Amino acid sequence: xxxxxxxxxxxxxxxxxxxxxxxxxxxxxxxxxxxxxxxxxxxxxxxxxxxxxxxxxxxxxxxxxxxxxxxxxxxxxxxxxxxxxxxxxxxxxxxxxxxxxxxxxxxxxxxxxxxxxxxxxxxxxxxxxxxxxxxxxxxxxxxxxxxxxxxxxxxxxxxxxxxxxxxxxxxxxxxxxxxxxxxxxxx
Numbered sequence: 001x002x003x004x005x006x007x008x009x010x011x012x013x014x015x016x017x018x019x020x021x022x023x024x025x026x027x028x029x030x031x032x033x034x035x036x037x038x039x040x041x042x043x044x045x046x047x048x049x050x051x052x053x054x055x056x057x058x059x060x061x062x063x064x065x066x067x068x069x070x071x072x073x074x075x076x077x078x079x080x081x082x083x084x085x086x087x088x089x090x091x092x093x094x095x096x097x098x099x100x101x102x103x104x105x106x107x108x109x110x111x112x113x114x115x116x117x118x119x120x121x122x123x124x125x126x127x128x129x130x131x132x133x134x135x136x137x138x139x140x141x142x143x144x145x146x147x148x149x150x151x152x153x154x155x156x157x158x159x160x161x162x163x164x165x166x167x168x169x170x171x172x173x174x175x176x177x178x179x180x181x182x183x184x185x186x187x
Contacts, residue, residue, distance in 0.1 A: 005179050007035035012064070012074040014041045014098065014118075018084025021050035021057040022164050023112050027078055030171035036178065039063035039074070043092055051082050066094050071101035075181040078174070081113025081133065090121040100124060103157070108181050110174040112161040116140060119158075129155040131162045 011031050015024055028038050042048040043066040050057035064073075071077075077099065079086070089095040100122035102109050111119060116132045117139065119125050126144035131153040140147045151169035152161050159177045161170035 003033065004035040005175060006031060009036040009076060009178060009181055010074045011036050011038045011076045011078055011178070012041045012069065012071075012098075013038055013078045013080070014066075014089065014095065015048055015050075015060075015080055016043055016085050016088040016092075016095075017049045018051045018082050018088065019048070019080045020082035020085070020113060020164065021052045022167065023080035023082065023115075024050065024060075024078075026164075026167045027080070027110065027112070027171055027174060030175055031078070031178070034175050034179075036076075038078070041066055041069045041098070043067075043089075043095060051084060066092070066098065069098060071098060071105060071107065074102075074107070076108040076178045077102045077110070079109065079111040079115035079118055081111075081115040083114050086114045086117040089118045096121045106157055108157045108159070108177045110159045110170070110177065112166070112170055113163055116145075116160065120145075124158075128158055129153050130158070131160040131166075133163060 041064045042062045047059045049059045103124040113133045120143040129146045131148045137147045151166040152173035159173045
């Protein structure tokens with residue numbers, strides 16, 4: 001049932017092969033249920049494959065090629081985790097530039113688990129409170145962020161979360177943050 005809180009909001013969901021399936025599907029469903037229009041953006045061609053805990057998961061249709069994607073086409077960004085996904089994205093200059101442009105334009109961004117690796121690479125972690133999978137703690141501290149061990153943390157235009165168990169809290173915080181798209185800035 002759609003509640004229309006995010007009616008008309010255009011959300012990019014940036015993923016490469018190996019994203020944690022539930023970290024994309026559950027938040028994407030929450031966004032769609034709130035009336036947003038979500039688009040999978042990927043460097044992969046046509047289809048992108050998820051990781052499902054300990055093995056390869058489902059394939060999903062790529063809606064927009066990363067080569068063709070521009071931040072001005074979207075109002076907000078979702079960065080699912082998984083280990084492989086952000087590790088692949090953070091070494092692709094186009095992916096890093098795409099993520100950086102959301103921060104440069106003060107658009108809302110939601111990130112979970114290992115997803116902050118891409119935010120670090122985009123130079124957008126400094127001074128922010130960020131939750132993540134525990135193994136990113138040192139990476140975030142070295143990037144100038146404050147690592148937080150909480151289910152969902154909102155810092156300006158960024159909401160972050162630690163792991164799949166946190167998805168209910170993450171989704172609620174993400175929908176709330178995204179409902180203010182256009183008015184949110186990082187202090």
